Amino acid sequence: MIAAVACAMACGTLAAQEAEFDLSSQRSEVQNVLPVTGKKLDHQGLIVNPMPHRMTVDRANVWNVSEGFALKDKQNKFANAFGFTTLDKKGVKLNVDFGGKAAAKAGVKEVSGAYMLRIDKKGVTIVGYDERGAFYGIQTLRQLLESPAVKDGELPYMDINDYPDLPNRGVVEGFYGTPWSHAVRLSLIDFYGKFKMNTYLYGPKDDPYHSCPNWRLPYPEKEAQNIKELIEACNRNYVDFVWAIHPGQDIKWNEEDYNNLVNKFNLMYDLGVRHFAIFFDDISGEGTNPYKQTELLNRLTDEFVKEKGDVSPLTVCPTDYSKLWANPTPKGSLAIYGNTMNPEIKVFWTGDVVCSDLTPETLEFVDSRIKRPAYYWWNYPVTDYARNFLLQGPVYGLDTSLTDKETCGVVSNPMEHGEASKLALYGVADYTWNVAAYNPIDNWERGLGELAPDAREAYRTFAIHSCDTETGYRRDESWETKTFRLADWSDQAAQALEDEFERIEKVPAQMEQGCSNNLLKGELRPWLVEFGKLGTRGKQAIELARIYRAGNDDAGFWNKYVQNLMDADDRKAFEEHKSGTLKLQPFYLNIMDDMAFGFLKKLTGETPKQYKGIGSFSNSTTVLSKLMLDNDLNTHYTSGIGQKPNDWIGVDLRDVRDVNAVTIIQGRNSVDDVDYFDHAVVQYSADGKTWKPLTEELTKQYDINWKGDAVKARYIRLLRLDSDRKNYASVRSFEVNPLTPDNLGFAVKAEEPAKAVFAFDQNLETSYLSKGTLTFEVSQGVKGYVLLMNKLSAPITCKQLDKDGKVVSETMLNTAFAKVEIASDKVVSLSLEGTAEIFEVVTKK
Known part of the structure; x- marks a missing residue:
């Protein structure tokens, strides 16, 4: 029961858990980034966690x-x-x-x-x-x-x-992905004990003897010995080791499988297990039958738990573990649990959605149906739905008015990075012990000192910028840092941000030198490397902006601009280990884009065709929308939230233009993806208020191509019409007036003509990598060109040719910013020979 389920729901891979109950209709995630609550307190040097009553x-x-x-x-x-x-x-x-x-x-x-x-x-x-x-x-x-x-x-x-407020406080190892190592598990158990957590639920999804099909089989000797050592470590730390089994996907409701289950329980009992859980989450088919589930649990209670005498009441994770898809009626699984299941059995619940805040309202919903205080399974800081993130922010979103009358306990489902999860677990320990006094910011500040006492400030700098997930369960991040767009520049704000980027740049070395927790450093290291790079490019972006604002050195600006661009390898490395995605990386991308837009406008005297993503979704105007404008069908913009009536996705052309063609490619593929508008229309508007249709109503159409008489428009959008679909919405490509060699207006010869047009599209966010010869026609009246290129690994040759192809003039270009004056009126074409990434060829008349 983890956040990966939300992704599975989006992809349509989960079957209905109950007859005639449509899971695919139950998407209701929100993308609100709520601020962290609390404040830092002065403890006068005495630090105790959890906070005593x-x-x-x-x-x-x-x-x-x-x-x-x-x-x-x-x-x-x-x-x-x-x-x-x-x-x-x-x-x-x-x-x-x-x-x-x-x-x-x-x-x-x-x-x-x-x-x-x-x-x-x-x-x-x-x-x-x-x-x-x-x-x-x-x-x-x-x-x-x-x-x-x-x-x-x-x-x-x-x-x-x-004293503790809640009787059950701890951790469930229930994520998808690489299970924790034995060493990390042992380290975490000591951590649980030190901070008064009393529960460790062992249920890693990738343990083959926990789940299908090997749940019936005994653990091999080595694995059994490891579990025995975990139990011994838990006993030393007064932590209940709860062994969970996940049999629902292939369980047979017969005597044979009942005996298989009891036999497995007995094997675990012999290893020292005295606390057991059964998970029926993330399954389909007959195993989801709530009557059979409760019948099994009641029988195990009578014939195993009570017979043993020293085994605690069972814990169960129901198939309907979230309001997202739970059937709320008296015929639903939760009500059946409440009416038929032994009242001592604890029942897990994740809240309104798979990853969500703990609120009185969600507990009232489930408690009234299961007829007992629910056991809250909090899917934080788990990142199996966003494995390129580490969540290092404060623990918040847990209501502080709750008591054991509403919830019998809270367990956190952490990341596959166990040591890096400790910062969040430090907060969970504090909250579950002393609910009313819980102070998220103060707890986080104390936790930083606990995990990295000799490198606390460096760790804090990394952690405060490593909180959000971009999509999914959103968390506040970088709340002490003020970023801005280029148009809102102030010297004071720029200096403050530059100072922060400089601190960020130094963090990797400071953590390597000062942090004595090698397990933690090992988990953080790939993210720290990219974090340091983010600091460097952010700092350089501010230095670059000062040159841009001075406006007196075009060549100097451009040469430094391309030095601060992320190449494909940089982008790939950052995508794999992301941080600073709420404010810092967007600042870098936005200010680089803003400077590129203004610089090209200055050189051409025209509004560049550097379009912007817009839409009804909260992330429509963020840097994520660039993924549908990058000419790469392997990337896509996603709403990150379920679609609803009148949602739309579009582009701002930055000026009113003649529009005669629109190409939109929806979904993550054009075959069977479910994340798209299956009933839609393409519309245009000059003012963003009055919209007119470009197409007829479109039904189940991934690839949309419209061509027609030109209309005056600044905005183009794809509007969702009536539909039952509640999946995410995704777009791989959104092109307006796509540029081709045929409509470019002059002749171009290149190895890849379709891509060569990016060198002439009046957009510095696109480019063409020429590895041989690029030749283009010189239009009448052109006096010269400014070539805006990336860093050159070697000089390129620029030849000016007459109508017979003879060289009129030849020069060597060795800088990213190069000016070429047309030698004479005999010149009809210009040829560039060598390897160069060309962002734009600017015509000078």
């Missing part, structure tokens, strides 16, 4: 704990829990106890995990309601000793009375 500090009195503690472990349970400090008979007295009587005397709340920690003239006292509570008190002491205020060994007196 009650904590008072007497800084006037302190213990010097530099020689460690004299431990009195009254029940002999925690001798191995103090690896973070020194145990010495001469140290400060440390008493640890737990149990109902001791807890009642100490005023500890009667809930599992509750504890009291007191530091006074008698020393340090920790009392837990239960053994787990005492362990949590020890973890609080551990964090206090690691706090900046105690670095010199001066531990102040204090009273802490603390």
